Amino acid sequence: MDRKRTDKFKHILVLPALLIFVVITIFPLIFNIVLSLCNWKLGGNIQFVGLDNYIYAFKNGTFWRTMLNTVIVTIVAVAVEYVVAMILAYNINKLIHGKKFIRIIMLLPMLMAPVVIGFMWKQMFNELYGPLNHLLSLIGISGIPWISQSGWSLVAVILVDIWEWTPFITLILLAGFQSLPKEPIESARVDGAGEGRIFFDLTFKMLLPSSIVAITLRAIETFKIFDTVYIVTAGGPGVSSMSASMYAYQVGLRNFSLGKAAALCVIMLIIVLGVFQIVTAFRKKSSKNYHKNDLILEEENFSVYNISKEAEEG
Amino acid sequence: MRLCKRIFTSIFVIIFAVTLGACSKSDNSQEPQVDATSSKEQSKGEEVVINVAVGSFATSSVYSAKEQFEQEHSGVTINVVEIPFGSLYEKLCTSFATNTEAYDIAIYPSNWMSEFIQGNSIIPLDEYLAEKDNWDGLIDAYYDMQLYNDQTYAVPLDGDSIILYYRKDALENEEYKAMFKEKYGYDLEVPVTWDQYIDIAEFFNGWDWDDDGELEYGTIEAMAPKDVGGYIFLTHAITYAAHPDYPGNAFFDYNTLEPEVTSPAYKKALEEYKEILQFGPPNMINYGGGDERAAFAAGEAAMAIDWHDTGIMAQNPENSKVKENTGYALVPGTYECWNPETEAWDSFEEIQYAPYLAFSGWTSSVTSTCNNPQLAAEFLDLMDNDENSLAAVTTDGTARNPYRTEHLTNAAAWENSAIKFYNAQEFIDTILKSYTHENVQLDMRLPKAGSYLDALDLGVSQALSGDLDVDHALEYIYDSWEEITEEQGRDNQLQFYHNTYSNVTTGTGVN
Numbered sequence: 022m023d024r025k026r027t028d029k030f031k032h033i034l035v036l037p038a039l040l041i042f043v044v045i046t047i048f049p050l051i052f053n054i055v056l057s058l059c060n061w062k063l064g065g066n067i068q069f070v071g072l073d074n075y076i077y078a079f080k081n082g083t084f085w086r087t088m089l090n091t092v093i094v095t096i097v098a099v100a101v102e103y104v105v106a107m108i109l110a111y112n113i114n115k116l117i118h119g120k121k122f123i124r125i126i127m128l129l130p131m132l133m134a135p136v137v138i139g140f141m142w143k144q145m146f147n148e149l150y151g152p153l154n155h156l157l158s159l160i161g162i163s164g165i166p167w168i169s170q171s172g173w174s175l176v177a178v179i180l181v182d183i184w185e186w187t188p189f190i191t192l193i194l195l196a197g198f199q200s201l202p203k204e205p206i207e208s209a210r211v212d213g214a215g216e217g218r219i220f221f222d223l224t225f226k227m228l229l230p231s232s233i234v235a236i237t238l239r240a241i242e243t244f245k246i247f248d249t250v251y252i253v254t255a256g257g258p259g260v261s262s263m264s265a266s267m268y269a270y271q272v273g274l275r276n277f278s279l280g281k282a283a284a285l286c287v288i289m290l291i292i293v294l295g296v297f298q299i300v301t302a303f304r305k306k307s308s309k310n311y312h313k314n315d316l317i318l319e320e321e322n323f324s325v326y327n328i329s330k331e332a333e334e335g
Numbered sequence: 336m337r338l339c340k341r342i343f344t345s346i347f348v349i350i351f352a353v354t355l356g357a358c359s360k361s362d363n364s365q366e367p368q369v370d371a372t373s374s375k376e377q378s379k380g381e382e383v384v385i386n387v388a389v390g391s392f393a394t395s396s397v398y399s400a401k402e403q404f405e406q407e408h409s410g411v412t413i414n415v416v417e418i419p420f421g422s423l424y425e426k427l428c429t430s431f432a433t434n435t436e437a438y439d440i441a442i443y444p445s446n447w448m449s450e451f452i453q454g455n456s457i458i459p460l461d462e463y464l465a466e467k468d469n470w471d472g473l474i475d476a477y478y479d480m481q482l483y484n485d486q487t488y489a490v491p492l493d494g495d496s497i498i499l500y501y502r503k504d505a506l507e508n509e510e511y512k513a514m515f516k517e518k519y520g521y522d523l524e525v526p527v528t529w530d531q532y533i534d535i536a537e538f539f540n541g542w543d544w545d546d547d548g549e550l551e552y553g554t555i556e557a558m559a560p561k562d563v564g565g566y567i568f569l570t571h572a573i574t575y576a577a578h579p580d581y582p583g584n585a586f587f588d589y590n591t592l593e594p595e596v597t598s599p600a601y602k603k604a605l606e607e608y609k610e611i612l613q614f615g616p617p618n619m620i621n622y623g624g625g626d627e628r629a630a631f632a633a634g635e636a637a638m639a640i641d642w643h644d645t646g647i648m649a650q651n652p653e654n655s656k657v658k659e660n661t662g663y664a665l666v667p668g669t670y671e672c673w674n675p676e677t678e679a680w681d682s683f684e685e686i687q688y689a690p691y692l693a694f695s696g697w698t699s700s701v702t703s704t705c706n707n708p709q710l711a712a713e714f715l716d717l718m719d720n721d722e723n724s725l726a727a728v729t730t731d732g733t734a735r736n737p738y739r740t741e742h743l744t745n746a747a748a749w750e751n752s753a754i755k756f757y758n759a760q761e762f763i764d765t766i767l768k769s770y771t772h773e774n775v776q777l778d779m780r781l782p783k784a785g786s787y788l789d790a791l792d793l794g795v796s797q798a799l800s801g802d803l804d805v806d807h808a809l810e811y812i813y814d815s816w817e818e819i820t821e822e823q824g825r826d827n828q829l830q831f832y833h834n835t836y837s838n839v840t841t842g843t844g845v846n
Contacts, residue, residue, distance in 0.1 A: 147618065
C-alpha cells in the first residue's frame with residue numbers, strides 16, 4: 022500500500038515536467054499533424070480536407086526532387102565529414118601540445134551565424150571575383166560554375182556543410198579517442214600489431230558508439246538543411262540544390278499554403294524517424310556484436326593464458 | 336512504465352481531438368470595423384499607437400512621414416515595424432489569418448491586394464479619405480489599381496514599370512556602329528525588337544568596349560530563382576502575348592482563366608530568355624535585382640532590363656560609373672503578337688510595345704483590425720501628399736518610384752534632388768510613356784498572385800538551369816497555375832481577374 026502511494030507521488034512529481042514537454046513539444050507536433058489534414062485560408066477559415074495534402078505531396082515531382090537533393094547532401098556530406106573528422110581526430114589525439122588551441126579553432130565555424138557563413142561562401146563561390154576560382158586557376162583549373170550550374174550547386178552546398186560541421190564530428194571523435202582504454206592498444210602493440218591493424222581492429226570498433234552518435238546527429242541535422250542553401254544558392258539554378266525543408270518553407274510561408282507545407286513536414290518527419298530507427302537497430306546490433314566479440318576475446322585470452330601457463334609448468 | 340505510457344497516449348489523443356475540433360470549428364473571419372471618428376477627437380487626451388508593417392528596404396520615407404505626423408498629432412505614436420521583404424507576406428498573412436491586432440497599416444506589393452480584400456483583411460478607405468484632394472494627380476493606372484467594386488482599398492506609394500537601360504557610349508559610338516553594321520547588316524540603334532536586343536547583347540558581350548581594362552558584357556537581367564526573375568521573364572513574354580486587340584489575355588484566357596503560358600508566345604519568350612543567358616556575366620543565372628542594378632551602375636554591361644531603381648542607382652555618384660552615359664527606352668516590342676482567338680501569329684506593320692507594370696508598386700492599406708482607421712488613413716494620406724511623394728521618388732534608397740503626374744513632368748525636381756539627376760527629362764519621359772501607353776499591361780491581380788508568380792519562377796528557373804526543357808517547364812507552370820486556380824475556385828479568381836481589367840481607364844481596359 023505504501024509503495025503504491027510512493028509511486029503515485031513520484032508520478033505527480035513528474036507531472037509538471039510532462040506538462041511542459043507536452044506544451045512545448047507535443048502540442049506543436051500534433052497541431053502540425055492536424056494542420057496537414059486541413060486547408061487554412063486567409064481570413065481565418067480552416068477547412069478539413071482529409072488526405073488531400075498528402076496526395077498533393079506524393080504527386081508533387083518537385084518535392085521528391087528536393088527530397089532526392091536532401092538525401093544526396095545528407096549521405097555525401099555526412100560521409101565525407103566523418104572520414105575527414107576521423108583523420109583529424111586521430112592525428113590531433115596523438116599531439117602532445119596544442120590540443121586545446123586546436124579545439125578552440127575548431128569551434129569557430131560552428132560559432133558563426135549560418136547567415137554569415139552563407140554570405141561568406143556565396144562570395145567565395147563567385148565565378149568572376151571569388152577567391153576559390155582564383156586559387157583553382159593557379160593550378161590550371163578555371164571557371165568552375167559553383168552556383169550557376171546544376172550539379173555544381175549541390176557540390177557547393179555539400180562543401181559548405183563539410184566546412185561548417187566537420188569540426189563537430191571531430192570533437193565528438195576526439196572525446197571518444199581520449200576515453201578509450203589504453204591497455205588493449207598497448208597489448209596489441211606489444212604483440213606486434215601495426216598501426217593500421219590496431220586502428221581497424223581495435224580503435225575503430227571501440228569508437229563505434231561515438232561514431233554512431235556523431236553520424237546520427239549530423240544526419241538528422243543535415244536532413245533539415247535550410248539556411249546555407251537559402252543564402253548560398255537559393256535552391257537554384259532551378260531546384261537543383263533546393264532542400265526539402267526549403268521547399269516546404271516556400272509552399273508554407275511564401276505561398277501561405279500551410280496545410281500542404283505541414284503535410285510535407287510530416288512526410289519528412291516520418292523519413293527521419295525511419296532512418297533513426299535503422300540507425301538505432303544497427304547500433305544495437307553492433308553493440309551486441311561488440312560484447313559478443315569481447316566475450317570471445319576474453320575466452321581466447323583465457324585459453325592462451327592457460328596454454329602458456331601449462332607450457333611454463335611443463 | 337505502463338502507467339506513463341497510458342498517460343502519454345491519453346494526452347496525445349486528447350490534444351489531437353481537441354486540436355482537430357478547434358480547427359474544424361474555427362471560422363473567425365471578422366467584419367471590417369467602421370469607425371469614422373475624426374482624428375482630432377481620437378488623439379485628444381489618449382495615447383494612440385499606429386503599427387505600420389513595411390518591408391525593411393522601404394522604410395526611409397515612412398520614418399520621414401512618422402516625424403511629421405507625430406508633430407501634427409500629439410499623443411499619437413507611429414510604430415514602424417520593419418519586416419524583411421522575404422517574410423513580409425508570411426507575417427501579414429499570419430497576422431490576418433489569426434486576426435491578431437499586430438498591424439494597423441500594411442505597406443505591401445500592390446498585387447497582394449486582391450487576396451487581402453478577399454480575406455476581409457483590409458478595409459475600404461473612401462469614408463476616411465473623403466477630403467483627400469490629390470487623387471487626380473495619380474497616373475490613371477495607379478488610381479484604378481486601388482479599386483475593387485468601386486471602393487478604394489489602398490493609397491499607392493510607388494509606381495513600377497520595367498524599362499530598358501543602355502550605355503550611350505556603346506550604342507552611340509560611331510566606330511562600333513560601323514562594326515555592328517558590318518556584322519549584322521543593319522544599323523546599330525536602341526533596340527526596338529527583342530531580336531535586335533539579342534544581336535546588340537551578343538555584339539557587346541565579352542570585350543572591353545569602354546577601355547577601362549575590364550571585360551564588359553552585352554546585357555544584364557535578373558535571373559536568380561526566388562528573386563525578381565519571374566517579372567523579368569514576363570516582360571519578355573507579355574510582348575508577344577499581349578495582343579493589342581485582345582486585352583486581358585496576357586496571363587490567362589479572359590473568359591475561362593485557362594493559363595496562356597503554353598502558348599507559342601511564352602515559348603518564344605522563354606527560348607529568347609535562355610539565349611540571353613549567354614550574353615551576360617557568366618553567373619547571371621544567380622543575379623538578383625540588387626546584383627543587376629549594382630552591376631549596371633558599375634559599368635559592367637551595355638544594356639539592362641529593370642524597374643526604375645537601376646536608373647536611380649545609376650545616377651548616384653557614390654555607386655555609379657555611368658551617370659552621364661545612361662540612356663532609357665521602352666523595353667523592346669514586336670512585329671508579331673499571338674492571337675489567342677485564332678491561335679495564330681498576327682503581323683503588324685508598326686512595332687507593338689506592351690510596357691509591363693510589373694509588381695505594380697508598393698501600396699498601403701488600413702487593416703480590418705485597426706482601432707483607429709481615421710488616423711491610419713490620414714497617415715497614409717500624409718505619405719502620399721504631393722510634397723512627400725515627390726521627395727521620396729527622387730531620393731535613392733526609398734524604394735519608391737514615380738507614380739504621380741507631377742513626378743513625371745517636373746524634371747527640375749529630379750535635377751535638384753540629392754543625387755542631382757543627369758538627363759532627368761529622358762528618364763521621366765520614358766517612364767511616363769510606359770505608364771500611359773495604350774497597350775500598357777497591369778500585373779497579375781488576383782488572389783494568390785504571389786503563388787502564381789512563384790510557380791512561374793520555379794518553372795522558368797528550371798528551364799534556365801537545363802533541368803527541364805522549354806516545353807516541359809511551361810507545362811509545369813500551366814499545371815501549377817491550374818492547380819492554384821482550382822484550389823481558390825475558378826469563379827472567384829475570374830471575378831478578381833475581370834475586376835483588374837474592368838476598372839482600368841487606360842491601356843488594357845476591357846470596356
